[in-house]
Amino acid sequence: MTEHTDDTDDTIEGHERELSAVREEHDDADDDVSLSLPGLSVDRRDFMKAGAAVGAATASAGCLDALSGGGSADQETASGGAKNHKVAPGELDDYYAFLSGGHSGEIRVMGVPSMRELLRIPVFTPEPASGYGYDDRTSEMLEEEGGGYSWGDTHHPRVSQTDNDYDGRWAFVNDKANGRMARIDLEYFETDAIVDIPNQQGTHGACCLLPDTKYVFGVGEFRVPMQNDGRDLDDPEAYTSTIAAINPETMNVEWEVEVDGNMDNGDGGKDGRWFFTTGYNSEHATTESGMTKADRDWVKAFDVPAIEAAVENGDYEEINGVPVVDGTRESSLNQSDRPIVRYVPTPKSPHGVSVTPDGDYAIASGKLDPTCTVIDVEKLAEADDPADAIVGRPRVGMGPLHTAYDGRGHAYTTLFIDSQVAKWDIEAAVEAEAGSEDPIVEKIDVHYNPGHLIASESYTADPEGDYLISLNKLSKDRFLNVGPLKPENDQLIYIGDDEEGMQLVKDKPSYAEPHDASIVSADKIEPADVYDPSDYDAEFVAEGDESIERIDDSTVHVKTYVKRNEYAFPEIRVQEGDEVRITASNVEETSDITHGMAIPEYDVDLALAPQDTREVTFTADEPGVYWVYCSYFCSALHLEMRSRLIVEPSE
Template sequence: MDSSKNKNSEQETGVAGRRSFLGKGAALGLAGAALGLTACKEDGNKAKPAAAAGAAPKSHGTEVAPGQLDDYYAFISSGHSGEARILGLPSGRTLKRIPVFNIDCMVGWGITNESKAIMGTNPDGTLKYTTGDTHHVHGSYKDGTYDGRWLFINDKIHARVARIRMDTMEVDKITQLPNVMGFHGIFPDKRDPVDQKINYTTRVFCGAEFHIPLPNDGHDVDDPSKWGALFSCVSAETMEVMWQCRVDGNMDLVATSYDGKLAASNQYNTENAADLNGMMAAERDACVFFNIERIERLVKEGKYTTIGNSKVPVVDGRKAANGDPKTAVTCYVPVGKNPHGVNASPDGKYFVCSGKLSPTATIIELTRVLQWFEGSLKTERDAVVGEPEIGLGPLHTAFDGRGNAYTSLFLDSQCVKWNVDAAIAQFKGDKTAKVIIEKMDVHYQPGHNYSSMGETKEADGKYLNSGNKFSKDRFLPVGPLHVETEQLIDISGDKMKLIADHTAYSEPHDGIIVRRDVVKTRQIYTMTDFPNHVTPDNAGIERKGNKVNVRLMSQAPAYSMPVIKVKKGDEVTITLTNHDKVEDLTHGLALPTYNVNFIVNPQETKSVTFKADHAGVFWMYCTHFCHALHLEMRSRFIVEA
């Protein structure tokens, strides 16, 4: 292995050298993309400083000194850990884990009655699901930028969308999408398609990746040609599913236009195939555009069906039903093969779709898509105004607000910076157009990338985050399972500068980087926001038959009752209100043997319900350090035999 191959070169299109990573077993004969890779064990290449690829300044400017604050929040989805995460940038410090679809016994998510009600339970009260797979998180918009109100995040495994309120950074709603499997891309709208005065988010769009029998009840299991995938629209306010639109092919990511008129999803497997070869048979795939106004008009007019037990209106967006552009609800724009990403440029003009198995990015002009819907554009493909060759395995594209795009190249293990206007000029025939500005190595196999404020009209071109799928030799070894890398790149100058290797708990997926002034959080809760809050007036034990309500208060360093007595066999509900008012003065409640573990922040109320099936003395104790006498903060929970 020759580290001199780590050069930044526009001409370097092979996958030799440090980028050879996926093993001979992964060989696939794909035209154009040399996917036949060889395994390499690079002990000699370990712990190389970034100097190997250029100058290595002593400080990269990512160190945020003790007592200083970061400039940006990064809200990131966290793959099959099921959670969301907040990082500070440029430091990369994890400021918060937000449990979403996972169980988190630190806060009691999936343990308290309140969190279970949000997550969803079986008839016996157990959680319906304990796993999740979050890929995309996006913020709500107002006037083309973030309003700091909500984050929306997907669950790919169980087709759920969750909403996080940004004042507390906690999940307050989870909605299951009916008849959807593999819910992958998610994006809020930015404006109402009809009433342009509503210049903020009211809908959340959800792309379904897998096609399945509709309904998926055991019929047609052997005939994929009868299966379908639905694009769903969820109300941002109520989180109810408003409508769905059935399409041909699989959907992947979602983007929305700044005028609110269009949403789109890049599509692979437009072949509607069920196996790998079939999914790569066609020459091109597509980016499918949705005409939101027309879909909602059809719903209003009752021109929809429903599927199985679901009452959600389903509009037909398949090609066969949408031959006439003037009435069509969908427009399938052909793009490079097996695309994995569609992103809106911050000037509001374009969506960019990358090819993945084609070394191109496809630039689609939104006014032309609207022209197609009006019947004034000849073919869907005529909406394409640029298709530069940018490198191997292009996936996602971010923007700097200065006309440049940054696309992750999975196979090349690079980030390519290219100019949108130059690509459009080149597409028109200008052979002098310099499209590619720079390619920079990332480490390694990048997936998502995203830039600071890059998905808003306020894209500021300061930072780019490259979420890489393999870290290999970038960190101290910790066994067979490696941490992945979130590489921070300074894109504010003429040249990209790799300034930090941050770590990610798998999987590094999509995220957004938000200026810190956008975020306005609460310091403590309002006690009366919780209908079951405990006050000195209603605190104590109440028994009804074998149901026992224990209403408890915490104030450092004690719970309001030193002894709680119940009888074996009782169904016990413990409700705990934290009466401390000082910011961050959180208490915990752990009850040994009974698997109870949760925290209450200042003025917050939570509850748990369980059967007291073990007799004995159980010391209920505070888990969250609160006071010099924290360790002594414990009460006796006595279950009489």
């Protein structure tokens, strides 16, 4: 076993020093009853000093009850105890987990509880194995609809819902890097639409307005001038950030709302009225020191019907083709009896926000404060002062970031500095005094520095409450060393037994740099085994329908089928300078028989699943012989599955 290295402690202590120093600058700030800030204590936990050598090397060290002082669980408990979490060969998982792929610009699909990676869905970047970005349809989606960026950074996968339950229709994910939103068709597990959101930089959140996914919201993080066309370059007070309401059917941006401060994460209420975002930089600064001066920031609560009424009444400015509603604090739309945005004061730089399954509370995590802020959604609608809607602030630990739910009244919050997940009782937090630790049920150590977490079906009104994934930023010595760029660590925790407590089940290394996930019951998604040709605009080319047609002096259209060992044409002959359009269909009807059509010299790379049709257009500008070959191993005669593209010289 690899021993725990000293730099693990150094790294985590560095995070603690940095964040606690920021917080201590404001310890003597004025507090009121509803927003008193408990003091911080940055004590090193015993397991991180003395027990880390064992804790980092074995999964059993992950089950430490921080409240009772209990030691690490034995191997039987760490592997699940009476609950069998294994998925044997040939058996299927209970859940799909959709995880962000970070800088790869993809969605990673895993099975739970096996934690086996099933698929990678390319979203914002081309991907050769699936031919994504190499055929006409997907390359046009990336280049024209998607803005033509060379990379993306996926953060928050969210699955569509009907009546506050997953409907298996779509998944949505944001591009933090370039201000985009994408839609994934869950029948075919492929990206089918991308929108480049106007007036927004750094789309950090991606959340649905429930109960029926009326909108998908893109939460803009970075503040920029409105319009960002060279005006107000040196006047940060004139910068704003926006949320964008996207129609899930058309993927058009219906309207946007500009607000004060930067925004971070978001989540929708359960009844169609409220959408919540966290935010930081209420100071409207442009540097770290400036962004952390004030002792309060805001959770922003967007009253969606009130915003829709403002748009209908023409109370907006059209910017880059989108109605932009003024939701800043001084806006006239926020001075009425029904403000369109309510600014709920919270301790400095809240990070995650999520709505409880019953829709009663929105809970924001403190990040630079050891508490979570519990907002009563019903009181928010009635209170003259939004601060009066704050009904609880339990002290959960150092560096709270994100919160998920089990449907039994418990919340689970990641503690970035403490390297733990805290389980706490929501109603007990409402009843307790602000800053109380009494609502905490237990804590479990994770390895290390967790960011997001997700429990099974946590975003619905009826979570399953059996599994939780903690997405940890550091793995350090949990896995074999692979050089300076270490894998991150996704850890599966069983939370289905409140008496036995949380149990660490599995570690899974993850390539940098994922963020968030959604876990959906497998029976709520019905993927297709083969493609339905009627779902695409391209013409399906059946056997007998193949043709090579010269459209005009410089255009050739090739219609071909592919099947095991065979392309329709042993050769395709064109002239130098011709624009060549290839329509290719896989006529196989048996699932799992994928064929490729690759012409590398012309950057052609089509992946053709059964009954699929793809089209590609290129200019044959170099005379010569170019082999067309199948890039998927499909049969014993796979290597003999060839055709020739012959480009004849123009003279």
